[in-house]
Amino acid sequence: MKDVLGYRAKFGVLGPSTNTIVQPEFDEMRPAGVTNHYSRIVIENAKAVSNDSFMAGTKMIDEGTEEAVRGVLTCAPDYLVMGMSAVTFYGGAKGAEAWKKRIETFSGLRISMGSESLIAAMEAIGGIKKVAFLSPYFPVANKEVENYLSDYGYETVRDIPLQRPSWLSIAETPFSMSRDTVKKLDSDDVDAIIQVGTNLCMARLAPKLELELGKPVIAINTSTYWHALRAYGITDKVSGFGRLLEEF
Known part of the structure; x- marks a missing residue:
């Protein structure tokens, strides 16, 4: 018997309990027949x-990941998706x-995770060698x-850490700040702009900037969910989130 809503796939999504962006952004990208089941890594x-x-804070999140996995396994998911990106780069x-x-x-x-999803996204789009990126992180x-x-042959030309003062404040980052930061990063010497940090809301903003700048602007939540869908064999095209989900 199939789950009546998740009859194509049930995704177990792992993320910090303070993260309020991953769950709604992933749900907006969800094709029919796929369900997302968010399991919270409990932190202050x-x-x-x-x-x-x-770094100490992200280490605490890392240490709590297995407990969140244990919780989400009780709903018998088919695949896991990591909704916290920092530790996947370390x-x-x-x-x-x-x-x-x-x-x-x-x-x-x-499992699909942010770091590998970005590499897969850039490989799918092609023509990318030099990048710039923004994050809510510290340097x-x-x-x-x-x-x-x-390690994968991509040169970072420039980057901007927004140094948000708390986990919750990452989700409070105004769109104007993200937009202005992307504009500061952009120049003729970069092929693509990347956003990391899953609690920074960029999934809907990135495709707008992509059109304005005429180059790929890759949001971490979009690339991660795209990677999970494709890795699980779901090829549906989803509009509104840029080239990754619409073309690849």
């Missing part, structure tokens, strides 16, 4: 006021692969993203 609203405190390509293997071994399921975490991208 950490005040990320320095490089050290930001340690470069090898660190990300080790993290993925750990979660897949623990759960017995495959130390941006460096981890840059190192990860370099």
